Amino acid sequence: MSIKQFLDKILKNWPVKVTCFVMAVLIYFFHQISTIDKKTFVVPLEVKSEGAMVLSGGYERHRNVKIIVRARAEQLASVSEKDLRAYVDLSSQSSAGQHNFPVLLDLEERILLMDPLEITASPDSVPLSIEERDVKFVGIRPSVSGIPSHGYTLSKITSDPATVRVEGPRSVVSKITYMPTEEVSVQNATSDVTKKVSVLNRNSLISVGTGTFSVNARIVPQGMVKTFSDIPVSFxxxxxxxxxxxxxxxVDVIVEGELLDIEKLSADSVRGSVDCSFILTPGHYEVPVSVTVPLGLTVNSKSRETLSLDVVLKPEETLPDSSAVNDGEEKDAENTQPQEEMEAVPEDVTDIPQSDAVPEPQIQGV
Structure with a gap:
């Protein structure tokens, strides 16, 4: 067949042939559309910063991006968010400032084998600010909650290790002086509390060292001072x-000690005194005042450090006068003598009543 004959066959009834071809293409196109489905996924936007520059701003408005996947319905049913990854690569820029970074997609291999497949990201680029990377070590500041038991107080809190590595944009890292930790509760504690905790990082622009920190809360008895007035001083x-x-x-005394001991202390347990053992004769003396308190307590201060004493001889006891005693004895003797004489009765005297006497008989002569 010559070329002329071939062209004649092609051009024969060409309007009909063109119409059939267009209709076939349209049928194929509509068939493909009818078998392709669309699904939208929302995934977090990751920031890849392996170079000298790090993210310093703009990320808050672009934390998530939409990924639109077009594929056959039966294939699309097996696709999930974990199969898709969206990120930006900051290493594409080497100067500080704001730049537009394209949103890049990382897909599972089985997704790439789908046919047909169409994937788009929305937005397809994001404006971000970048700065030079800075690294330094800052102190750990443990967080404490609660109140120790009555009579105890939080004395000191330490962390081991005491520092942590912080990395991020220079303008942010330069302002960080410490990093807080998770809370350590000392509620109703009467002894030291030790707990393993992690650092709390509330700034998404920086990264901190990993690992746990041992926080120790030192609990000690609470101190107290109390004033006792008018404590008598003994000699x-x-x-x-x-x-x-x-x-x-x-004397007035201020006593210092642990709160629980001070609360139980009464004025009777506080004693003031002066030592007079060196005083041998009457006179005027300046003597130091001593105050004693129960064991475990101390005297913070007292209203008198010394005391002025006037020492005198004790007066002798008055004895009765000896002459007065003798006169009294003589008078008592006089008063008692007549009474003794009256009480004495002679042995040869007998009292016989006159009427009872027997008359003597008379003899007459014949």
Whole structure:
């Protein structure tokens, strides 16, 4: 067949042939459309920063992106968010400032084998700010909650290790002075509390070292001071023949110790005294004042450090006068003598009543 004959056959009834071809294409196109489905996924936008530049701003508005997948309905049913990954690569820019970074997609291999397949990201690029990377170590500041038991207090809190590595944009890292930790509760504690905790990072622009930190909360008895007024001062070791003249002496005392011990302390347990063992004769003396308290407590201060004493001899006891005693004895003797004489009766005297006497008989002569 010559070329002329071939062209004649093609051009024969060409309007009909063109119409059939167009209709076939349309039928194929509509068939493909009828078998392809669409599904939209929302995935987090990751930031890849392996170079000298790191993200410094703009990410808050573009945390997530939409990924639209077109494929056959039976194939699309097996696709999920974990098969799709969206990210931006900051290494494409080397200068600080704001730049538009294209959104790149990373798909599972089985997704790439689908046919037909159409994938788009919305938005397809995002404006982000970048800065130079900075690294430094900052201190750990443990967080504590709760109140220790009555009579105890939080004395000190430490962390081991005491520092952590912080990395991020220079303008942000330069302002960080410490990193907080998870809370350690000391509620109703009466002894030290130790707990393993992690660092709390509330800034998405920085990254911190991983691992746990051992936090120790030191719990100690709570201190307290209390004032006792008008504590009497006693004069110890004073000679029996000496005495201190004047009114009784009192002292005000401030006692220091643990709260639970101070709360149980009464004024009767606080004693003020002066040592008079060196005083041998009457006179005026300046003596130091001593205060004693129960074991475990200390005297913070007292209102008197010294005391002025006037020491005198004790007056002798008055004895009865000896002459007066003798006169009294003589008078008592006089008063008792007549009574003794009256009580004495002679042995040869007998009292016989006159009427009872027997008359003597008379003899007459014949």
């Amino acid at each position: 110890d070791n004073l000679r029996d023949d000496l005495a201190v003249s004047g009114e009784p002496v009192f």
